[in-house]
Amino acid sequence: MLIKEQALLSFFEKCADGSVGAYSEVIVPILTEGQDGQTRLAPFSKEKTCILDGFRSVDPTKILYYMPREKVLPVETSNKKRIVAGVKACDVKAMQVLDTALAGEDFVDPVYQAWREDTVLISTDCSSTAPTCHCTILGGTPYAESGFDLNLSKLGDSYIIQTGSEKGEAFLKFLEKNADVQKSNDADVKAVQDNRKKMADQVAAQNKDLERSDNYPNLRKDMDKEWPVASETCVGCGACTNICPTCYCLILNDETKAQQFVKVRGYDSCQWHGYARVAGGDSPRPKMSQRFRNRYLCKFLFMQSNFNQLGCTGCGRCTEACAGNIDFRKVVKRIVDGVEMAVVD
Amino acid sequence: MQNPFEVIPAEIYDVKQESPLIRTLSLKPEKPIEFQTGQFMELTIPGVGEAPFTPSTSHFVKDKMDITIMKTGFMTEYVHQAKVGDKVGLRGPFGTNYPLDKFEGKDLLILGGGCGLAPLRSLFLTLLDEVDRYRSITFLAGSKSPKDCIYKDAAAGWKKHPTVKFHRAVDVVPEGEKWDEDVGVVTVLLKKSEIDPANNPAVVCGPPVMMKFGTMDLLKMGYKEENIYLSMEKKMYCGHGQCRHCVMGEYYACKHGPVFPYAQIKDEEAIWE
Numbered sequence: 001m002l003i004k005e006q007a008l009l010s011f012f013e014k015c016a017d018g019s020v021g022a023y024s025e026v027i028v029p030i031l032t033e034g035q036d037g038q039t040r041l042a043p044f045s046k047e048k049t050c051i052l053d054g055f056r057s058v059d060p061t062k063i064l065y066y067m068p069r070e071k072v073l074p075v076e077t078s079n080k081k082r083i084v085a086g087v088k089a090c091d092v093k094a095m096q097v098l099d100t101a102l103a104g105e106d107f108v109d110p111v112y113q114a115w116r117e118d119t120v121l122i123s124t125d126c127s128s129t130a131p132t133c134h135c136t137i138l139g140g141t142p143y144a145e146s147g148f149d150l151n152l153s154k155l156g157d158s159y160i161i162q163t164g165s166e167k168g169e170a171f172l173k174f175l176e177k178n179a180d181v182q183k184s185n186d187a188d189v190k191a192v193q194d195n196r197k198k199m200a201d202q203v204a205a206q207n208k209d210l211e212r213s214d215n216y217p218n219l220r221k222d223m224d225k226e227w228p229v230a231s232e233t234c235v236g237c238g239a240c241t242n243i244c245p246t247c248y249c250l251i252l253n254d255e256t257k258a259q260q261f262v263k264v265r266g267y268d269s270c271q272w273h274g275y276a277r278v279a280g281g282d283s284p285r286p287k288m289s290q291r292f293r294n295r296y297l298c299k300f301l302f303m304q305s306n307f308n309q310l311g312c313t314g315c316g317r318c319t320e321a322c323a324g325n326i327d328f329r330k331v332v333k334r335i336v337d338g339v340e341m342a343v344v345d
Numbered sequence: 346m347q348n349p350f351e352v353i354p355a356e357i358y359d360v361k362q363e364s365p366l367i368r369t370l371s372l373k374p375e376k377p378i379e380f381q382t383g384q385f386m387e388l389t390i391p392g393v394g395e396a397p398f399t400p401s402t403s404h405f406v407k408d409k410m411d412i413t414i415m416k417t418g419f420m421t422e423y424v425h426q427a428k429v430g431d432k433v434g435l436r437g438p439f440g441t442n443y444p445l446d447k448f449e450g451k452d453l454l455i456l457g458g459g460c461g462l463a464p465l466r467s468l469f470l471t472l473l474d475e476v477d478r479y480r481s482i483t484f485l486a487g488s489k490s491p492k493d494c495i496y497k498d499a500a501a502g503w504k505k506h507p508t509v510k511f512h513r514a515v516d517v518v519p520e521g522e523k524w525d526e527d528v529g530v531v532t533v534l535l536k537k538s539e540i541d542p543a544n545n546p547a548v549v550c551g552p553p554v555m556m557k558f559g560t561m562d563l564l565k566m567g568y569k570e571e572n573i574y575l576s577m578e579k580k581m582y583c584g585h586g587q588c589r590h591c592v593m594g595e596y597y598a599c600k601h602g603p604v605f606p607y608a609q610i611k612d613e614e615a616i617w618e
Contacts, residue, residue: 072348072350073348073350073351073352074348075348101587102587106585106586107349107585107586107587108349109349109587110348110349110350223614248587249588249589249590250582250583250587250588251582251588252350252395252582252583252588253394254389254390254391254392254393254394254395254434255392256389256391256392256434257391257392259432261352261354261389261391261434263350263352265350268588268590270589275580275590276579276580276590276591276592277580278578278579278580279396279415279417279418279421280417280418280552282553284579284593284614284615285615290615297594298589298592301595302592302594302595305595306595
């Protein structure tokens with residue numbers, strides 16, 4: 001199936017102003033001013049430029065499902081049906097990590113689950129890259145292959161539609177009723193494949209000097225030698241973990257004022273000194289370099305063993321956000337492959 | 346599915362000052378709480394916060410629960426201001442328990458110090474409830490000084506069981522305080538043990554440094570790595586293996602622990618900190 005971009009945006013507009021009902025909020029990447037095609041996630045508005053393709057947004061999709069501050073007891077879900085569109089493959093993959101952690105077999109975060117159920121997730125193929133993008137190093141692709149409800153691949157002034165779930169099938173039917181959805185042909189599918197290959201090659205090309213082995217157990221080594229060097233400019237601000245699409249460490253605050261217990265969860269960061277501190281003041285990771293290293297171990301070893309999936313999807317946001325200009329890719333390459341290279345850009 | 350953050354309200358019906366820094370809250374939860382000794386609870390002080398503590402009562406008691414808490418930080422400061430009649434909250438139980446089946450018919454050694462005695466009291470009282478299941482129980486308890494000794498009243502009763510031995514040591518006896526038992530770090534009491542170390546289990550709980558040296562001494566005596574059970578109390582925040590504050594390498598202290606056989610975690614980093 002295929003939809004003209006203009007028809008899709010009109011459909012979003014009708015959803016956002018309430019004239020088609022069913023979905024009361026549409027969140028899309030909105031172009032920021034003067035920053036090389038960077039986008040922020042925000043409600044759809046016809047006054048603003050919505051970029052569904054392009055590259056990943058500044059904020060991770062996680063912030064729409066797992067908010068920086070959210071009441072988890074008592075659960076007060078809005079039951080607001082949402083559309084989140086323009087999600088890139090790295091974020092779709094990250095949502096799968098969060099699903100395992102927050103809505104898995106033995107633990108379900110009720111608020112996360114409610115947002116997940118009430119939202120249609122529409123992914124789009126990347127059509128450009130950010131300098132820090134490196135999904136291909138992690139075995140990923142700049143297009144989603146699973147984990148979405150609906151996927152859109154741009155072709156000229158249209159999007160080729162692919163469904164990825166029952167929810168997506170139902171959504172497509174709804175879309176057909178409310179917008180002009182046409183049939184696509186084999187040539188379109190072929191053209192999408194060509195575009196995808198081109199984008200994957202582009203991501204690989206910009207990372208050609210940063211390719212590395214996947215010998216991640218090497219990250220455990222040299223606690224006192226390599227890691228203090230790699231983390232030299234780290235100030236422990238926690239930007240990397242807060243902006244990471246798979247980091248979900250939480251802090252649970254009690255905000256009870258009356259009889260009813262009230263619990264509010266917020267983001268925590270393993271980069272902060274107080275994170276693992278126990279009563280009496282001891283901490284298992286008192287040095288910055290130890291906390292810095294912990295993030296790498298978590299992404300490449302702990303999440304792999306707990307969730308059977310790497311905790312890094314190659315979005316590159318941690319590198320972009322780093323106050324110390326530390327390039328995540330270079331740290332991993334330096335330590336995993338033992339290559340002498342500067343990690344600060 | 347039940348909300349994992351659900352809190353069970355409980356009322357404080359008694360407060361006992363065990364030592365200048367340690368007090369025991371006796372709680373009556375709104376509904377009975379089934380736990381296995383060694384597991385922990387999250388205690389909420391409304392409007393202040395919550396923190397993990399281990400019950401110090403037998404797990405056969407379900408409608409009441411004692412929790413012994415040392416004043417050591419922000420949250421426990423409020424615990425020490427709590428009064429009889431105050432409402433608090435409990436979540437849990439969480440984590441692993443002491444494997445009582447493995448202690449059955451054995452000579453069990455319990456080594457504890459300071460506030461680490463709280464979970465051990467729960468274990469000890471649970472064992473006493475079925476004292477015939479075990480060949481013998483030796484409880485070695487350490488404290489900083491005589492006034493820091495906790496559970497003073499109960500100790501006399503514990504010594505009456507023929508298969509139970511209870512020894513105490515204090516690190517120092519300041520001038521003016523009376524003490525007629527052992528003096529020294531708690532591991533000095535190990536020489537009183539007549540247990541065959543090769544085939545019997547031991548349990549260790551206490552401050553990190555005590556656990557480290559306690560474990561090393563037990564290994565030297567001939568205890569097997571898989572027979573030494575450690576209560577690795579970390580910053581167990583959510584209780585569900587989610588928030589990651591308590592991770593020890595790949596393990597979560599709240600989910601895979603807090604009770605670990607030493608053999609399971611000996612290669613993880615920074616376990617004693």
